[in-house]
Every structure is written in structure tokens, then in C-alpha cells.
Amino acid sequence: MALHFEREEYAARLERLVEKMREEKLEALLLFAQESMYWLTGYDSFGYCFFQTLVVKADGTMTLLTRSADLRQARHTSIIENVVVWVDRVNADPTLDLKNLLSDFDLLGARIGIEFDTHGMTGRVARLLDNQLASFGQIIDASYLVSGLRLVKSPAEVAHVRRSAELADDALDAALPLIKAGGSEADILAAMQGAVFSGGGDYPANEFIIGSGPDALLCRYKAGRRTLEASDQLTLEWAGVSAHYHAAMMRTVVIGEPSARHRELYKACHEAIKGIEDVLRPGNTFGDVFDTHAEIFDERGLTRHRLNACGYSLGARFSPSWMEHQMFHVGNPQEILPNMTLFAHMIIMDSDTGTAMTLGHTYLTTEDAPEPLSRHGLDLILR
Numbered sequence: 001m002a003l004h005f006e007r008e009e010y011a012a013r014l015e016r017l018v019e020k021m022r023e024e025k026l027e028a029l030l031l032f033a034q035e036s037m038y039w040l041t042g043y044d045s046f047g048y049c050f051f052q053t054l055v056v057k058a059d060g061t062m063t064l065l066t067r068s069a070d071l072r073q074a075r076h077t078s079i080i081e082n083v084v085v086w087v088d089r090v091n092a093d094p095t096l097d098l099k100n101l102l103s104d105f106d107l108l109g110a111r112i113g114i115e116f117d118t119h120g121m122t123g124r125v126a127r128l129l130d131n132q133l134a135s136f137g138q139i140i141d142a143s144y145l146v147s148g149l150r151l152v153k154s155p156a157e158v159a160h161v162r163r164s165a166e167l168a169d170d171a172l173d174a175a176l177p178l179i180k181a182g183g184s185e186a187d188i189l190a191a192m193q194g195a196v197f198s199g200g201g202d203y204p205a206n207e208f209i210i211g212s213g214p215d216a217l218l219c220r221y222k223a224g225r226r227t228l229e230a231s232d233q234l235t236l237e238w239a240g241v242s243a244h245y246h247a248a249m250m251r252t253v254v255i256g257e258p259s260a261r262h263r264e265l266y267k268a269c270h271e272a273i274k275g276i277e278d279v280l281r282p283g284n285t286f287g288d289v290f291d292t293h294a295e296i297f298d299e300r301g302l303t304r305h306r307l308n309a310c311g312y313s314l315g316a317r318f319s320p321s322w323m324e325h326q327m328f329h330v331g332n333p334q335e336i337l338p339n340m341t342l343f344a345h346m347i348i349m350d351s352d353t354g355t356a357m358t359l360g361h362t363y364l365t366t367e368d369a370p371e372p373l374s375r376h377g378l379d380l381i382l383r
Contacts, residue, residue, distance in 0.1 A: 002077050003042045004243040005156050010079050013040055016149055018060050027110035028102070029056040029142055032125075033118035034318040036146040037064075038244060043078035045070050046319065048120035051086070051094040057105060065098055095128040099136060113142025119320060147325045150315055153339050157245060157315070158364060161341045163201075164247035165362055165373035167240025170195040172249065172376060179253050179383045181230040185210050189225075192238055202241040205322035209237035209250075216252060216356035217349040219307075231256035235356050237345070244316040247373055248343045250360035253381040261350065265302075265357035266380045269346035272296040273359055273378060276310070276328075276344055280363060280370040286332035293328070293346065302348055311344040314362060340365045341373075 003010075017040065021029055031054040037043045041054070041062065052066035063082040064074050074083050084101060086094040102108070112133070116126065133139055153161065171192040178188045189210050196202075207221035212228055216235040228234065232255040239248040254262050272293050279288045293310040297303065313324040326334045328344070336342075345360030359378060363370035 002044070003079070004160070005042065007079065009154060009156055010041060012154075013149070014060055014062075017056065017146065018058065020145055020149060021056070021058055021113070024113065024140070024142070024145065025111055026113045026140065026142065027058050028105070028107050029113045029145065030054075030098075030115065031056060031146065032115045032120040033146065034120055035150070035244075035316050036115060036118075037078075038316055038318070039146065039150055041078040041080050043074055043080060044244070045073045045077070047073065048318070051125055052120070053098060054080070055098075055101065055105070057107075063101065063105075065094065065101060093128055093132075095125070095132040098129075099132040102133075102136065107137060109137050111138040111140060112136075113140045113145060115143050115146070116141050117143035117325070119318075144325055150324070151313055151326060151334075151340055152337050153315065153341055158339060158341070160242045160245035160316075161247055161314070161362070161364070162373060163242040164240040164245050166375075167196045167199045167201045167242065168238060168247050168249045168362075169240070169375050170199055171238055171240060172236075172251070175236065176381070176383070179228065179234055179255065181228055181232070181255060183228040183255075184225065185212060185228070185234075186225040188234075188236075192236075196240055199240075200242070202244060204239045204241050204246065205244070205317040205319050208239075209235065211235050214354060217351060217354070219347065219349070228255050233262070233356050235358055237358070237360075239314075239322055244318065245341075246314045246317060246322040247341070247362040248314060248322065248345075248360070249362070249374060249376075250345045250347070250358045251381055252356050252358045253383055255383045258380070258382060259355065261353050261355040262357060263380070265348045265350065265355060266359070268297060268300050268302060269348060269357050269359040270378055270380075272310075272346045273344060277363075277370055280336060280342065280344065281365065281368060282336055282338060284336050286326055286328050286334040286336065287330060289336075289344070290328040290330055290332065294330070297348070305348045305350045307347050310346065311342060311360070314341045314343050336365055338365055338367050342370070
């Protein structure tokens with residue numbers, strides 16, 4: 001069995017979940033988020049692109065309802081003992097199989113929580129669930145129950161995040177010699193992803209971001225590769241990944257002589273990230289982190305060029321995004337607690353002048369000041 005944690009760790013997680021279900025008066029919980037299933041049982045699959053759910057009862061018993069293609073996956077990668085297969089067929093409605101399963105568990109009329117806010121829950125599945133369960137019991141949106149439990153990382157999880165951070169540093173080390181006039185984005189991307197794989201890491205939950213020239217102002221991956229010019233800019237956002245745990249980094253590298261605007265924006269980014277380090281600690285909230293970032297940028301007249309979020313919680317995630325639910329945005333009341341792994345990114349995209357600047361890496365929160373997990377400093381990278 002390919003487990004990344006000791007069984008005692010999974011038992012402790014289940015105990016925490018059952019206690020939370022008791023507080024919420026839930027008699028059952030239907031997990032559709034793959035990261036929730038992975039965190040709770042070790043189940044490792046991309047089968048969530050089809051219908052599957054993990055039923056967790058208030059007594060702690062668990063049953064996975066999935067396709068035949070994932071039966072052996074569940075047996076090999078998880079502690080799940082009871083796996084029920086729904087059959088692929090014309091006009092198949094696996095929510096009927098789920099309803100029958102819940103009936104077998106004597107849950108008719110029960111208070112049942114469901115993870116709706118996840119990529120494993122399509123609009124079609126939600127409608128089918130409504131059709132089958134509308135009169136079955138009391139349905140509660142429990143989208144953030146498990147993700148809330150996952151915010152604070154155990155020592156074993158932190159060990160994976162630390163390894164992820166090492167792999168992220170290795171990826172940058174692999175990229176730097178290739179970032180020069182005439183350098184290829186394709187070669188840079190291959191070197192970065194290759195460094196993660198060579199170090200025993202995994203695919204990231206979303207694509208690495210790479211863009212030069214005008215594309216350096218983009219915050220998303222796009223198809224197509226470009227060759228770097230003698231005077232250029234290259235924005236990279238990437239993550240090291242160990243057992244699906246992520247540690248992200250972000251940099252804008254200047255090729256050739258940086259413009260005055262590059263230096264001005266870098267100074268603002270550096271001041272902002274050092275400023276948020278003062279509030280990235282217990283006693284403050286995720287909203288406080290955003291407010292600090294926004295105040296520093298806004299004082300410098302950069303309101304139009306900054307984003308409306310400046311980071312988020314990281315952990316074990318699956319495609320299509322490595323972002324956890326909790327983000328640094330205005331008004332977020334989530335408390336900062338020790339042993340959170342948080343990615344802070346300072347992003348300024350000046351479309352007026354075509355100038356990009358970014359700066360970011362992953363922190364581990366402590367009882368006091370946050371610990372940057374990267375061995376790389378925050379200096380402006382010039383090539």
C-alpha cells in the first residue's frame with residue numbers, strides 16, 4: 001500500500017473530522033474534493049473528473065463510491081476498506097447509486113453535508129444530486145469543513161512542504177543559466193519541471209506560469225513559446241511538489257539593463273513583502289495581510305496596477321489549481337495560526353508602460369515571525 005503518512009496520522013485526521021461533524025450535527029458527509037479524500041485516507045487519483053464521492057458517517061466509517069477504473073487505485077493508495085463501484089452505461093446516473101447506498105446506511109431523513117465548492121462537483125452532478133436527494137434528508141453545504149481542518153499542517157505535512165520548497169529552489173537554479181538573450185522559454189520550462197521530477201517531486205496542480213515580453217504581464221499559463229531578447233522581462237510562477245504538497249515561488253527576471261520603472265516596481269514589491277512579514281503571524285488575519293500589501297502599493301500610486309489578492313494557503317492539492325480556499329483578500333477574517341503554509345505574492349502589472357514585476361515565496365507560520373521556506377533571497381534577478 002502506497003501511503004505517504006503513518007496510519008496514526010490518518011486516524012488523527014478522521015478523529016478531528018468526526019468531532020467537527022458532531023459540532024455541525026452532521027450524520028454523514030459526502031466528500032467530492034479529491035484533496036479532502038487524499039488528506040483523510042491517502043486516496044490518490046485524478047478520477048474526480050468523473051463522478052465519485054467518499055461517504056463519511058458520523059461513526060467514522062467510510063465508503064468510496066467510484067468507477068471500476070479507480071477500484072485498484074483506491075485499494076493501493078488509501079486506507080479505504082469499503083469501495084462500491086457504479087457501472088458505466090448509457091444514461092448512467094451514479095447519484096441513484098449514491099441514494100441507494102445512503103438508504104442502505106439508514107440515512108433517510110438524515111442531516112447530510114456535501115462539498116459543493118470543488119472541481120469534483122460539476123453543475124450536472126449538482127443537479128443530479130438535487131433530483132435524487134432533495135426529499136431524502138436535510139442537505140447542508142459543507143464545502144469548507146475539511147478545507148478548514150487542512151489549514152494547519154501537521155509535522156509530517158510540514159516535512160513534505162519543506163521538501164517542496166527545496167524542489168522549487170532547485171527549479172529556479174535550473175532555470176537561471178538559461179535566462180539570457182536568445183534563451184528559449186521552452187528550455188526554461190523544461191528545465192524547471194525537470195528539476196522537480198528529477199528530485200522525486202510530482203506534477204503541480206496547475207501549470208507553471210511562464211511569460212516574457214508583453215506576456216510577462218500575464219498571471220496565467222498560455223500556450224506558445226518565445227525566445228528572449230537582449231532587453232526583456234520574464235515572469236515565472238512555479239511550485240515544488242512533494243506528495244501533492246506545494247511550495248510556490250514567483251519572480252520577474254529582467255534581461256539586460258532594467259528600466260527605471262522596473263526598479264521602481266521592484267522596490268515597491270520588496271517593501272510590500274517585507275511589510276506583510278510583520279503581520280503574517282498569529283493575532284492577525286488573512287485580511288490584515290492583504291490590507292498591508294494594498295496600503296504599501298496604494299501609497300505609491302500603484303492601485304490600478306496591483307491585484308485584489310496577494311496570496312493564499314497552500315497544501316496538498318489536485319488539478320486544476322494548487323490554491324487552497326483561504327486567500328489574502330479584503331475582509332477575510334481567517335486567523336493566522338502557527339503551522340500554516342502560506343504563499344505571499346506581490347504582483348504589479350503596469351499595462352501603461354508594459355512593465356511587469358513580481359516577487360513571492362512560501363512561508364511557514366510560527367508562534368512569532370514567519371519562516372521563509374526558500375533558500376533564495378528576494379533580490380531583483382538580473383541576467
